[in-house]
Amino acid sequence: MSSSSGVDLSEECLEFFQDLKLKKKYKYILYKLDDSYKSIVLEKAVEEATYDDFVSELTSSGPRYAVYDFDYEKPGEGQRSKIAFYSWIPDDSKVKDKMLYASSKDAIRKRLVGVAIEIQGTDLSEVSYEAVLEKASRSN
Amino acid sequence: MSTYGGDEVSAIVLDVGSCWTRAGYAGEDTPKAVFPTSYGYIEEEKEIPPDPDTQMEDVIPTSENKPVKSVEKRYIIGDTGVAAWRENMEIKNPLVDGLIQDWDALEKIWDYAFDKSLRIDPKEHPIFVTECAWNTRDIRERLTELAFEKYNSLAFYVAKNPVLSAFAAGRPTAVVMDCGASSTSCVPVVDGYVLKKGIYKQPIAGDFLSEQLLQLLQQKFDINVVPHYMIAKKTSVDPDQPANVEFKERPNTTGSYHKFMQMRIMQEFKESVCQVSEVTYNHSSINTRPMKYFEFPDGFNTSNGSLRFSVPEILFDPRFITQPQDGPNFDTSALLGIPQMIHQSIGVCDIDVRPNLLNNIILTGATTLLPGFADRVNHELSSMNPGPKIKLYAAGNTIERKCSSWLGGSILSSLGTFHQLWISRKEYDDYGRGIVEKKCDN
Numbered sequence: 001m002s003s004s005s006g007v008d009l010s011e012e013c014l015e016f017f018q019d020l021k022l023k024k025k026y027k028y029i030l031y032k033l034d035d036s037y038k039s040i041v042l043e044k045a046v047e048e049a050t051y052d053d054f055v056s057e058l059t060s061s062g063p064r065y066a067v068y069d070f071d072y073e074k075p076g077e078g079q080r081s082k083i084a085f086y087s088w089i090p091d092d093s094k095v096k097d098k099m100l101y102a103s104s105k106d107a108i109r110k111r112l113v114g115v116a117i118e119i120q121g122t123d124l125s126e127v128s129y130e131a132v133l134e135k136a137s138r139s140n
Numbered sequence: 141m142s143t144y145g146g147d148e149v150s151a152i153v154l155d156v157g158s159c160w161t162r163a164g165y166a167g168e169d170t171p172k173a174v175f176p177t178s179y180g181y182i183e184e185e186k187e188i189p190p191d192p193d194t195q196m197e198d199v200i201p202t203s204e205n206k207p208v209k210s211v212e213k214r215y216i217i218g219d220t221g222v223a224a225w226r227e228n229m230e231i232k233n234p235l236v237d238g239l240i241q242d243w244d245a246l247e248k249i250w251d252y253a254f255d256k257s258l259r260i261d262p263k264e265h266p267i268f269v270t271e272c273a274w275n276t277r278d279i280r281e282r283l284t285e286l287a288f289e290k291y292n293s294l295a296f297y298v299a300k301n302p303v304l305s306a307f308a309a310g311r312p313t314a315v316v317m318d319c320g321a322s323s324t325s326c327v328p329v330v331d332g333y334v335l336k337k338g339i340y341k342q343p344i345a346g347d348f349l350s351e352q353l354l355q356l357l358q359q360k361f362d363i364n365v366v367p368h369y370m371i372a373k374k375t376s377v378d379p380d381q382p383a384n385v386e387f388k389e390r391p392n393t394t395g396s397y398h399k400f401m402q403m404r405i406m407q408e409f410k411e412s413v414c415q416v417s418e419v420t421y422n423h424s425s426i427n428t429r430p431m432k433y434f435e436f437p438d439g440f441n442t443s444n445g446s447l448r449f450s451v452p453e454i455l456f457d458p459r460f461i462t463q464p465q466d467g468p469n470f471d472t473s474a475l476l477g478i479p480q481m482i483h484q485s486i487g488v489c490d491i492d493v494r495p496n497l498l499n500n501i502i503l504t505g506a507t508t509l510l511p512g513f514a515d516r517v518n519h520e521l522s523s524m525n526p527g528p529k530i531k532l533y534a535a536g537n538t539i540e541r542k543c544s545s546w547l548g549g550s551i552l553s554s555l556g557t558f559h560q561l562w563i564s565r566k567e568y569d570d571y572g573r574g575i576v577e578k579k580c581d582n
Binding site: 008063090093100102105 | 169308309311313332500531547552555556561
């Protein structure tokens with residue numbers, strides 16, 4: 001079973017993820033649940049953006065899942081890049097949305113092979129550049 | 141909002157908690173029915189008529205041939221039922237430590253929920269039930285059996301309270317601190333699964349505080365807590381003056397009923413008077429806090445000072461427990477304060493997941509609604525874990541706080557996609573009750 005809610009993932013979600021991971025075609029991808037709450041679908045894939053652009057886009061609407069190609073400088077070792085996965089479920093969401101997004105996370109997260117950092121975000125501080133950088137530096 | 145399969149019947153969600161049972165339809169925001177899990181029963185002796193096939197002349201009149209008497213239990217379920225005084229009615233709770241012990245009574249509770257509260261035929265609905273994190277395999281299998289064998293339900297599912305609470309808070313990974321009536325528990329949930337080794341629980345929660353209050357009021361302040369059912373007439377009296385009350389004739393009242401009704405008053409007392417010290421308990425600063433007034437059902441009224449802080453303090457420091465005058469002492473050495481429970485529960489988890497758990501601590505259960513509760517947990521945890529970020533989540537909405545697992549179950553089981561997760565009648569018939577371990581593996 002893919003997730004606790006039975007919600008599934010549309011195949012196109014994976015295709016876009018592969019393009020971000022292998023071809024570096026996108027900087028970030030946003031996913032959401034479709035209107036019938038049956039599967040996770042692509043909302044948008046963006047080619048060029050800064051981290052601030054991404055965060056403001058992510059946090060401007062309701063709950064989302066997201067993938068961001070996170071670049072950072074590892075002291076003494078140069079430029080690194082890691083794929084970060086976000087479940088963004090802000091505390092002021094409706095309880096139905098919280099339940100749906102939280103219980104369906106595994107449907108997408110388990111299918112995205114190659115994610116190095118996972119962020120569970122409920123407020124801005126948890127998805128800030130510093131918070132993600134800290135996680136990136138801690139993981140290998 | 142879109143609706144699912146308008147032609148389908150909705151599931152019934154049942155959450156039998158240690159104090160309250162919540163029952164309602166999947167997809168709704170609040171349970172249709174909330175009634176006490178404690179039930180009343182009266183033992184009635186019934187004579188079994190002699191077997192008509194036995195010829196009288198064959199019977200040698202010995203003491204063994206006297207008419208046989210059997211004791212039958214008459215059950216009384218529901219709020220108005222158990223609270224109303226009846227001669228010889230005992231009050232009991234079918235759960236011990238969150239686990240179902242009394243299956244006959246549980247069936248009566250289900251019957252009551254289906255027939256009286258919701259007025260539905262369980263044959264026509266899927267049934268979704270919640271369970272505590274430490275539920276046993278045998279109990280889950282018996283629940284499955286009950287749903288299919290006795291109630292012939294369409295489908296069945298059982299999910300763990302802390303997982304539902306975590307999802308309802310939008311957090312697949314969290315520590316769920318549940319302080320309800322009978323127990324306080326701390327359960328780490330990671331990606332929607334309970335980490336069993338991290339479960340910490342102890343029987344010090346709302347009911348225990350009520351017992352302590354009752355004991356203290358009687359021992360220390362000589363206040364006899366008289367429940368409503370005993371009172372015929374009362375007149376108002378000045379503060380701290382003895383009650384002026386006429387009693388009702390109440391023959392054959394059981395001790396368990398009297399206690400149950402006293403505990404209800406203590407419940408009210410806690411809700412209107414008690415509070416948790418927001419910072420580490422300090423006797424002299426507590427003494428400067430304003431007193432709070434409470435009027436007992438018999439008209440006696442008084443203002444309460446340090447008591448209203450020192451009793452809830454037990455949750456944070458079990459050394460505040462008042463030992464009983466008669467009977468064995470509580471061993472407080474093995475008990476933990478709530479912040480220590482959270483700390484230890486997180487401490488046994490994998491080091492990688494600890495920061496995420498500390499950052500997602502969910503408070504749920506009615507006792508967490510005591511004013512100052514969340515502030516205090518935050519204060520203590522911050523001083524225990526100076527480095528990492530700590531974030532508590534406590535739903536502002538009291539319904540959400542009291543019924544988070546019911547609500548979570550209601551949303552989950554109303555999803556169209558949840559179909560594939562139910563244990564269907566056919567699966568039960570094919571695989572037997574053991575199927576529950578495989579399908580409900582949260």
